[in-house]
Amino acid sequence: MTLSPTLPQGGGRILETLSAWVLGFLWILPLLYAFWTAFHPPEFSTRLALDAPLTLENFRRAWDAAPFARYFLNSFMLVTMVLAAQLVLCTLAAYAFARYEFPGKDLAFLLVLVQLMIMPDVLIVENYRTMARLGILDSIPAIGLPYMASAFGIFLLRQTFKTIPRELDEAARVEGANSLQVLWKVYVPLGRPAYLAFGLVSVSYHWNNFLWPLIVTNSVTSRPVTVGLQVFSSGDQGIDWSVITAATLMTSAPLLLGFLLFQRQFVQSFMRAGIR
Amino acid sequence: MSRQAIHGWLLLLPAAALLALFTHWPVLGTIWDSFHATSKAGRAAPFVGLENYRVMVADEVFWKSLTNNLWYCLGTIPISIALAIVMALWVNSAMRGRTLLRMAFFTPTVLPMIAVANIWLFFFTPQYGLLEQVTGAMGIASRNWLGSPDTALACVTIVAIWKEAGFFMIFYLAALQSIPPSLAEAAALEGASRAYYFRRVVFPLLMPTTLFVLVNAVINSFRLVDHIIVMTKGGPNNATSLLLFHVYTVGFSFWDTGYAAALTVVLLAILATIAVVQFGFLEKRVHYQ
Numbered sequence: 001m002t003l004s005p006t007l008p009q010g011g012g013r014i015l016e017t018l019s020a021w022v023l024g025f026l027w028i029l030p031l032l033y034a035f036w037t038a039f040h041p042p043e044f045s046t047r048l049a050l051d052a053p054l055t056l057e058n059f060r061r062a063w064d065a066a067p068f069a070r071y072f073l074n075s076f077m078l079v080t081m082v083l084a085a086q087l088v089l090c091t092l093a094a095y096a097f098a099r100y101e102f103p104g105k106d107l108a109f110l111l112v113l114v115q116l117m118i119m120p121d122v123l124i125v126e127n128y129r130t131m132a133r134l135g136i137l138d139s140i141p142a143i144g145l146p147y148m149a150s151a152f153g154i155f156l157l158r159q160t161f162k163t164i165p166r167e168l169d170e171a172a173r174v175e176g177a178n179s180l181q182v183l184w185k186v187y188v189p190l191g192r193p194a195y196l197a198f199g200l201v202s203v204s205y206h207w208n209n210f211l212w213p214l215i216v217t218n219s220v221t222s223r224p225v226t227v228g229l230q231v232f233s234s235g236d237q238g239i240d241w242s243v244i245t246a247a248t249l250m251t252s253a254p255l256l257l258g259f260l261l262f263q264r265q266f267v268q269s270f271m272r273a274g275i276r
Numbered sequence: 277m278s279r280q281a282i283h284g285w286l287l288l289l290p291a292a293a294l295l296a297l298f299t300h301w302p303v304l305g306t307i308w309d310s311f312h313a314t315s316k317a318g319r320a321a322p323f324v325g326l327e328n329y330r331v332m333v334a335d336e337v338f339w340k341s342l343t344n345n346l347w348y349c350l351g352t353i354p355i356s357i358a359l360a361i362v363m364a365l366w367v368n369s370a371m372r373g374r375t376l377l378r379m380a381f382f383t384p385t386v387l388p389m390i391a392v393a394n395i396w397l398f399f400f401t402p403q404y405g406l407l408e409q410v411t412g413a414m415g416i417a418s419r420n421w422l423g424s425p426d427t428a429l430a431c432v433t434i435v436a437i438w439k440e441a442g443f444f445m446i447f448y449l450a451a452l453q454s455i456p457p458s459l460a461e462a463a464a465l466e467g468a469s470r471a472y473y474f475r476r477v478v479f480p481l482l483m484p485t486t487l488f489v490l491v492n493a494v495i496n497s498f499r500l501v502d503h504i505i506v507m508t509k510g511g512p513n514n515a516t517s518l519l520l521f522h523v524y525t526v527g528f529s530f531w532d533t534g535y536a537a538a539l540t541v542v543l544l545a546i547l548a549t550i551a552v553v554q555f556g557f558l559e560k561r562v563h564y565q
Contacts, residue, residue: 020366021373023359024380027438031383033406034395045404093291100284108288115299117551121499122520122543125527125536126302126309149294179283208388210502211520215528226390230506233394241398248394252387259386263379266386270443271450 038246045242058246062232065243067220068250071228078140078213078224079206085148086202087195093149094157095183099169115151124215131216138218147206153198160194161187197269204255225251303544309537321534328538338539340514341522344429345498348518351433352440353493357486359441364448365474378449381442389439393506396435397422400507425515428508432516435503440496444489451485452478491554498546519543 037045038059044052062068096102097109120127123146131142164187172182188195210226217223223231229251233244249256259266310328315321332338367378384392399406400421408418421427455478463473501521504510510517510525517525520543527536 016366017371017373020371020377023363024377027442028380028383029406030392030395030399030438031387033399037398089291089294092287096284096287100280100287102281102284105284108292111300112291112295114303114551115295117495117547117554118299118303118544119495119499120298122523122540122547123299123302123306125523125533125540126305127298128527129305129533130297130302145294146298149291149298151295154291204386208390210388210390211505211524214505215524226388226502229388229394230390233506241401241404244394245398248391252391255386255388256383259383260379267378267382267446267449270385270446 034245034249037242038249040242042240042242045245058242059250062243062247062250066228066232066247068225068228068232068247070220071223071225071251074140074222074228075207075224075226078143079203081140082144082147082206083199083202085144086150086153086198089149090153090157090198091183091188093154094161095187097154097158098161112151112154115149116155120146121212124212127212128215137216138222140222142216143209143213143222143224144206146212150202153202156194156198157191160191164190193272196265197272200266200269207255306537306540306544309534310541312534312537314532314534324534328535331535332538332542337514337517337522341517341519342542344514344516345518347429348433348436349494349497351430352436352497353490356437356441356444356493357489359437360444360448360489361482363441363445364452365478367445368449368452378445381445383442384439385443385446389500389502390506392439393435393503396431396438396503397507400431422508423512425512428512428515432503432507435507436497436500439503440493444493447485447489448482451482455481487554491550494550495547498543519546 036048039054039056040052041055041057093112097105097112127146128137131137131145134142136142136145168186168190169182172186177185207224208226209224210230213224213227214230217227220228229247232247309321311323311325312321313324313327363377363381367374367381371377398404402408402420402423403418407421412418419427421431459477460473463477468476498519501518501524504516504518504521505524508516510521519539523536523539523543526532526539
C-alpha cells in the first residue's frame with residue numbers, strides 16, 4: 001500500500017531491502033560456513049572451491065569417536081523427563097493460582113516469581129551440594145530436578161487459565177465433574193496453545209542447557225549432548241575442525257530440523273511466551 | 277481452613293516443594309555459606325564472618341570479572357536491542373523475502389550456545405578461520421582475535437549479540453503486530469515522514485516490550501557463560517572472565533565453596549536489584565494484568 005509509512009518507495013526501498021539481505025546473510029554466515037566445513041573433506045575446510053566433493057565422512061568419524069548415540073539418548077530422556085514433570089506440576093500450581101482462594105496465595109505467587117529472576121543457572125554451588133547430599137550426582141534426574149517446578153510455566157498457564165470463562169467450569173461441575181476432572185476436561189484442552197508454546201521453549205532450553213549439566217555429570221551414562229560435544233571437542237580431537245563442526249551440527253540437528261519444519265509454531269510459541 | 281483452601285494448597289504443594297528445595301533454600305544457603313569457610317571432609321564449616329568478602333575485595337579476578345561483565349552488558353544490550361528493532365521492522369514490513377530473513381535472524385536462537393560457540397571459535401581461529409581469511413584478503417595483518425586481551429571480550433560480545441538479537445526480534449515482532457494499522461494510515465494521511473512516525477508512534481508503543489527485553493537481556497548477560505567456557509575459558513589473562521564464570525571456576529575448579537558462595541551473593545544482589553527495578557516499572561503490566 002502506497003500510504004503506509006512502513007517502507008520507503010523507489011531507491012530507498014531497494015537500498016533498504018538490500019541492507020536487510022546483507023544483514024540476513026551475515027547472520028546465517030557462521031552456520032553456512034559450518035555446513036561447508038562439515039560436508040567437505042578436511043583439506044577444503046578453510047578453502048572455498050566450487051569443485052570440492054561432498055562427503056559424510058566427517059559425521060561418520062565424529063559419530064565413531066565419541067558415544068554420541070548415548071549422549072542423544074541421555075538428552076532425549078532429560079528433555080522428556082523435565083517436560084513431563086513441568087507439565088504436571090505447573091498445571092496443578094497454575095490451576096490453584098487461577099481458580100482457588102487460599103490464605104497466603106499472594107505471597108506464594110510472589111515466591112514463585114522469584115525464580116523468574118533467580119534461575120537455577122546461577123545457584124550452581126548450592127544445588128550441587130544438595131545433589132551431593134541426596135546422593136544423586138552424575139545422574140539425569142540431578143540435571144532436571146532444579147528446573148521441574150518452572151515459574152515461567154506456572155505463570156504462563158495461570159494467565160491462560162484465567163482467560164477461560166468460569167461458566168464452562170461451572171457447567172462441567174453441574175454435570176458432576178470434580179475439580180481434577182474439570183481441570184483435565186476443560187482447562188487443559190483449552191490451554192493447548194499455551195502448552196505448545198511452553199513445550200517448545202522448554203524443550204529447546206533443556207536440549208541446549210550446558211553449564212549445570214557440565215557441573216553435575218561426570219560420565220557417559222548421564223551426559224547430555226551439549227556436555228558430550230564439549231568433552232569431545234576439547235579432547236584430543238583438538239584441531240580437526242571438520243570433525244568438530246560435523247559433531248556440532250549433529251548435536252544441533254534435532255532442534256534445527258524441528259525449527260525449519262515448524263518455523264511458524266516456533267516463532268509463535270516464542271512470541272506467546274514473551275507476552276506475559 | 278476451608279475445603280477450597282486445602283485443595284488450593286494441595287495443588288500447589290508439589291511445585292512449591294521443588295521451588296523451595298532448589299530456589300529458595302539455595303538462596304538462603306548461599307548467604308549462610310558465604311559467612312563460612314569451605315568445609316573440609318565431613319567436618320562442619322567454621323564461621324568466618326566477613327572473611328570471604330574480605331578475600332573478594334582483594335581478589336583482582338573478581339573485580340576484573342565484574343568490570344568485564346559490565347562492559348559485556350554495555351556491549352551486548354544496546355546493540356542487540358537496536359538490531360532486534362530494525363530486524364523486526366524489516367520482517368514485519370512488506371519486504372521481499374521476509375520469511376527467509378526471519379528464519380536467518382531467528383535460527384541462532386534455537387541452537388545450543390555451546391554449539392554455536394564452537395562454530396564461532398572456528399570463525400575466529402588464527403590463520404584458518406573465515407575472519408582471518410577475509411581480513412587477510414584485505415591485507416590486514418593477521419592477529420589472534422580470541423588470544424589477545426584487547427579483542428577477546430569484544431569477540432564473545434559479538435557472539436552474544438548474534439545469538440540474542442533474533443530472540444529479542446520476536447518480541448518486537450509481536451508488539452509491532454499488535455499496533456493497529458489505522459495508526460500508520462492516519463500518520464500517512466497527515467503526511468508524517470517515516471522517521472517521524474517511528475519516533476512518535478511506533479517507538480513509544482514498543483516501550484513496554486523494550487523494558488521486558490531489557491530485563492531479560494540483563495539477566496542473560498549474568499546467567500549465560502557457556503560460550504566463555506568453550507571459546508576462551510575466561511582468558512587470556514582473565515580478559516573474558518564474567519561473574520558467573522568466576523563463580524564456576526572458584527566453585528568447581530578450586531572447590532572453594534565458601535568463597536564461591538560469597539561471589540554468588542554478589543550475583544544474587546545484582547539480580548535482586550533488577551527485580552526491584554522491574555517491579556517498579558512493570559508490575560501492573562507484566563504480572564497482574
